[in-house]
Amino acid sequence: MEQVVGKVAFITGGASGLGLAMARSFTGAGMKVVIADIEDAALEAARVEFDDTNADVITMKVDVTDRQAMQKAAEDTIAAFGKVHVVCNNAGVALSGNIADMSYKDWDWVTRVNLDGVVNGMVTFINLIKSHGEGGHFVNTASMAGQVGMPGLSVYNTTKFAVVGMSEAMRQDLEPFGIGTSVLCPGFVATDIYTSERNRPDTLGGVEASGFDLAAQQDGDSDPERSEALQNALATMMPAEIIGDMVLHAIQKDEFYILSHTEFKEGVAARGQAISDSFDFWANYRREHNL
Ligand SMILES: NC(=O)c1ccc[n+]([C@@H]2O[C@H](COP(=O)([O-])OP(=O)(O)OC[C@H]3O[C@@H](n4cnc5c(N)ncnc54)[C@H](O)[C@@H]3O)[C@@H](O)[C@H]2O)c1
Numbered sequence: 031m032e033q034v035v036g037k038v039a040f041i042t043g044g045a046s047g048l049g050l051a052m053a054r055s056f057t058g059a060g061m062k063v064v065i066a067d068i069e070d071a072a073l074e075a076a077r078v079e080f081d082d083t084n085a086d087v088i089t090m091k092v093d094v095t096d097r098q099a100m101q102k103a104a105e106d107t108i109a110a111f112g113k114v115h116v117v118c119n120n121a122g123v124a125l126s127g128n129i130a131d132m133s134y135k136d137w138d139w140v141t142r143v144n145l146d147g148v149v150n151g152m153v154t155f156i157n158l159i160k161s162h163g164e165g166g167h168f169v170n171t172a173s174m175a176g177q178v179g180m181p182g183l184s185v186y187n188t189t190k191f192a193v194v195g196m197s198e199a200m201r202q203d204l205e206p207f208g209i210g211t212s213v214l215c216p217g218f219v220a221t222d223i224y225t226s227e228r229n230r231p232d233t234l235g236g237v238e239a240s241g242f243d244l245a246a247q248q249d250g251d252s253d254p255e256r257s258e259a260l261q262n263a264l265a266t267m268m269p270a271e272i273i274g275d276m277v278l279h280a281i282q283k284d285e286f287y288i289l290s291h292t293e294f295k296e297g298v299a300a301r302g303q304a305i306s307d308s309f310d311f312w313a314n315y316r317r318e319h320n321l
Pocket residue numbers: 042043044045046047048049066067068069072092093094095120121122123124143171172173174215216217218219220221222223224226229
């Protein structure tokens with residue numbers, strides 16, 4: 031979708047971090063943007079920011095796990111801007127810890143937002159984009175955790191691998207309708223993802239439940255000085271603005287993978303090599319056993 035001026039983008043989790051960076055890049059390129067998010071304060075800050083720039087932006091409080099709310103958001107988007115061309119299924123939450131310690135509430139919270147939320151974005155918007163015939167683009171935010179399994183990230187990994195798989199398949203399904211697909215797989219970016227539990231519903235553990243602890247991901251132990259460790263870590267991470275611009279470029283060039291963090295290239299290649307080696311291992315096994 032080379033020509034983006036005047037096109038309409040709907041971004042879930044758009045009020046902070048990567049989603050907000052996308053909104054800034056998109057409006058900078060002349061697009062109209064709907065920012066959908068669950069967090070009131072972040073939505074209000076985004077509204078004020080874009081009011082000041084006179085960009086064509088509207089903000090909506092939408093929980094991506096709520097299918098009726100997503101449908102209503104789509105209707106409100108059409109009422110405001112007439113059409114939708116780009117949907118960024120970006121809202122996400124993170125949780126770390128050993129899989130042995132993960133409860134059903136942990137699994138339910140993360141899978142409902144990170145996986146069901148993307149499914150809801152697809153089902154809500156595909157036919158709306160198809161119907162106007164002008165083409166469009168979906169950007170699904172996965173993660174490097176959708177490319178390689180990492181210790182302490184089992185729940186998050188599960189959802190992000192699923193989003194990568196969905197994206198690879200839907201790209202082929204939607205191509206005939208002139209609808210492109212990209213899957214965003216960043217490494218660490220300086221956003222609020224590391225305090226995701228701020229949006230964790232009470233029914234699924236609430237804000238006091240465990241969240242994303244970088245130390246727990248690395249060595250399995252919870253860091254007692256989490257906040258200091260987090261601030262130090264954030265200072266070393268990629269700024270979100272870079273990702274916003276990369277996503278815009280991917281939409282314009284119909285580039286499928288958005289792989290921003292080259293430091294993960296070897297790990298991803300090693301995973302691919304291990305899979306390839308396994309084909310050889312089992313081919314040998316069948317030969318040796320005449321199977
Ligand atoms: N920051 C990173 O290092 C990183 C790396 C890889 C992937 N990601 C992914 O990027 C995406 C964006 O995260 P971020 O890093 O910008 O974090 P963030 O916390 O800054 O932004 C996530 C946004 O999603 C919103 N959100 C949470 N639950 C929601 C719900 N149920 N409905 C609607 N909105 C909801 C939050 O309010 C927040 O504004 C996520 O899918 C995340 O998994 C982030």
